[in-house]
Amino acid sequence: MTLRFGTAARASATHTNLSAVRSDGPVLWVAGDETATIERLVADDPDRPTCYGDQTSFSLPDLVPLPGGTGPGVEEEADIEGLARTGDALWAVGSHSLRRRRIREEHDGDRALRRLARVTGQPRRQVLVRLPVADVDGLPTLVKDDGTRSAAVFGARGKDLRDLLADDEHLGPFLPIPGKDNGLDVEGIAVSGERVYLGLRGPVLRGWAVVLELRPEVDRRDPARLRLRRFPDGRRYRKHVLRLAGLGVRDLCPQGEDLLVLAGPTMDLDGPVYVYRWHGACAAEEPTVVRGDLLTRELSLPFGDGDDHAEGIGLLGPAEDGRLLVVYDSPAPGRLTDDGGVLADVVRLP
Secondary structure (H helix, E strand, O other): OEEEOOHHHHHOOHHHEEEEEEEEOOEEEEEEOOOOEEEEEEEOOOOOOOEEEEEEEEEHHHHOOOOOOOOOOOOOOOOEEEEEEEOOEEEEEEOOOOEEOOOOOOOOHHHHHHHHHOEEOOHHHOOEEEEEEEEEOOEEEEOOEOOOOEOEEEOOOOOOHHHHOOOOOOOHHHOOOOHHHOOOEEEEEEEEOOEEEEEEEEOOEOOEEEEEEEOEEEEOOEEEEEEEOOOOOOOOOEEEEEEOOOOEEEEEEEEOOEEEEEEEOOOOOOOOOEEEEEOOHHHOOOOOEEOHHHEEEEEEOOOOOOOOEEEEEEEEOOHHHOEEEEEEEOOOHHHEOOOOEEEOEEEEOO
8 A cells, every 4th residue: 555745744754754544534644753743645545545645734733732832942753653543533642752862873982872871751752632533625634623622632731641650560660761672652542432542562561561541531621631530449540461472562453342452572673563452452341461362463564674663553444344554664665656655564354
């Protein structure tokens, strides 16, 4: 499947940094992890698409207040790592991760070690966003207000998810660690009814991956702000752990009451990469240890040597068709087309 992007998106390398994808009738929603935008691509044929293009960019700061302020010196990246489409809304989540500076080819000696010692965070990465979707000229369109709901965000002010996890016995110790070092790193989102699931690429705890379950609702005092309801144990999140052969969660996608789980390495490695099915995930009523009959490996996905990292999955067409679209970060040169497109994979679930 070819995805074609406009000149500005190609200049910002969005097409080579894809991290999330969801289909929505005649359009495809995608996001990259180097900007604060969500891209809409339109199918050449809504019934039997072979290509998506006519790209439109929607800026998150134009729709919701983001933390970190605005103006010169403010980093624009929101590190969007997951998209979910449900009802009349599109959801997006940032990675919530810290990052360690890279050693590049031109760096050596003390300078290289100084860069490797520097760990930074970005407030804009620490948000969960719900955006209304309206029909405009026959196409799903992101709007600030659809007349019944406003765009809303959790984490823009007050406590964010990292604050809530600070005292967690499993995840709290990993908060000061960068995402690519097995620290906290949100890389997938799925929404089913009032449930929002966040898949963690890291940390992986002695081989167990973690999925957080949230119940966001609109703050009655501020319709542009989300708050998290408490679970029976008093916490504002619920933890599930999955046995994914030592891998972390790269994306989540609902199919009926099941969740499809894209699993890959939490560290800076190429593979392996699998799609698992968490049976009955969207009906779980308590923290779950997901193994045995609850979890089956459905697919093995390709990966490259330093490229072709599967980052996002989304169903194409009706859920019962079982067609899964896979988008890649750092695509191999063979995936890039001469007309500015990038090739995604369409695979069929067993």
